[in-house]
Amino acid sequence: MAEQEDGQSPRKGTVEKRQALLRGARTVFGRDGYTRAGIDEIAAEAGVSTRTLYNHFGGKKNLFREVLLDSAASVTAAHAALIERHLSKVTDIEHDIAALAREWMGRRSEHAPHMLLVRQIISEGPHLPADLIEEWQRIGPRAVTEAVRVRFVELGVQGVLAVDEDNSAEAARYFTLLTAGSVTVDTFFGVVPMAREEVEARVESGVRVFLRLYAKEG
Incomplete structure (x- = not known):
């Protein structure tokens, strides 16, 4: 296999440039938004040429799609790992579910x-393709909620939670809203700082309310 001047294989160099473009585009799109983000700025942030950007993604529209879905999949995987770690073997439901939320x-x-x-997405949603929004929801927020739902059903079978197939989607939705929703909304998705103590207090309060609703009695 032919080698590049820097000693990297062509395939490795291509993969690294693609990843650099995704990282650079995530930064620029997050900072400037889809409409205002420029191809030149994205290429400069990634440390590649605009020609390389077009060769990999064809343009800004496809690049934004790839960035959003790649980022959503990564966050979903991280959350799924947390859910697995904290809820796969529950010994104390209050302790374990609070540890997950914290x-x-x-x-x-x-x-x-x-x-x-x-x-x-929230600010520019009307200007983005509807199918992109749907795909982001499918592999992002809905996938995370589904991972919670599946674990809750298992905990219901074990007699730990008052959850079954009929109310599991509702339980998963309430869990995320009660433990993360108020922090997310009141910080405007991280724009406004919130003290760690306040975040923890809201999480613990949300867990208590959730367990009042879904903890198995007796």
Whole structure:
């Protein structure tokens, strides 16, 4: 296989340039929005030429789609790992579900670039393709809620939660709203800072309310 001048294989160099473009575009789209983001700025942020950008993605529209869906899939995978770790073997439902909620919110800064993209979706939604919004919801928010729902059904079978197939979607939705929703809304998706103590207080309050609704009695 032919080697590039820097010693990298052509395939490795191509993959790295693609990843650099995704990172650069995530930064620029998150900062400037879809409409205002420029191809030149994205290429400069990624450290590649505009020709390379067009060769990989064909233009800004396809690049935004790839950036949003790639970012959503990454965040979903991270949340799914948290859900698996905290809810796969529950010994104390209050402790374990609170630990999940605290870590979920405690690590939200890791997903700050994605939240910037989400804010752009909210502000520029009418200008974005409807199928893109639907696909983002499918592999992003709805996939995370589904991962919670599946675990809640299992905990219902185990007799830990008063959850079954009929009310599991509702339970998963309420869990995310009660533990993460108020922080997300009141910080405007991370724009306005919130003290760690306040975040933890809201999470713990949300967990208590959730368990009043869905904890198995006796």
